Amino acid sequence: MASQFKLIGFDLDGTLVNSLPDLALSVNTALSEFDLPQAPENLVLTWIGNGADILISLALSWAEKQSGKTLTDSEIVKLKARFGDVYGENLCNVSRLFPNVKETLEQLKAQGLILAVVTNKPTRHVLPVLQAFGIDHLFSEMLGGQSLPA
Structure with a gap:
């Protein structure tokens, strides 16, 4: 389906x-x-x-x-x-992905869905966090707190 x-x-x-x-x-x-x-x-x-x-x-x-x-x-x-x-x-010293996040994202991406991160976290911190957990390549778009005009 x-x-x-x-x-x-x-x-x-x-x-x-x-x-x-x-x-x-x-x-x-x-x-x-x-x-x-x-x-x-x-x-x-x-x-x-x-x-x-x-x-x-x-x-x-x-x-x-x-x-x-x-x-x-x-x-x-x-x-x-x-x-x-x-x-x-200290973006990722003790932070962790929630269980099954990486696997779920990989499955969604494999189904052809476009994945995006939309967060109020400062824009400069978004990519480093995703990279630290090895999931940055799964996202086509990343919008952080300063990505759009207020």
């Missing part, structure tokens, strides 16, 4: 890749460098899904409430930049 679909788009974080461990590591590294408490991974999970700015805003709000400390605007800018740097260095 022929599929009515020709293209399938996938989100990256939380769909293809369990990136929570590296995101939590990066958030907590940035927080600790500003003498703020580190958040448990299960709490960081609740902050993921709306992009890095929201992730850091939620983490900072939580950490400030926990510590009673308030960062200046300048420190917040530095914290966000530090998170970006740390995450860029």
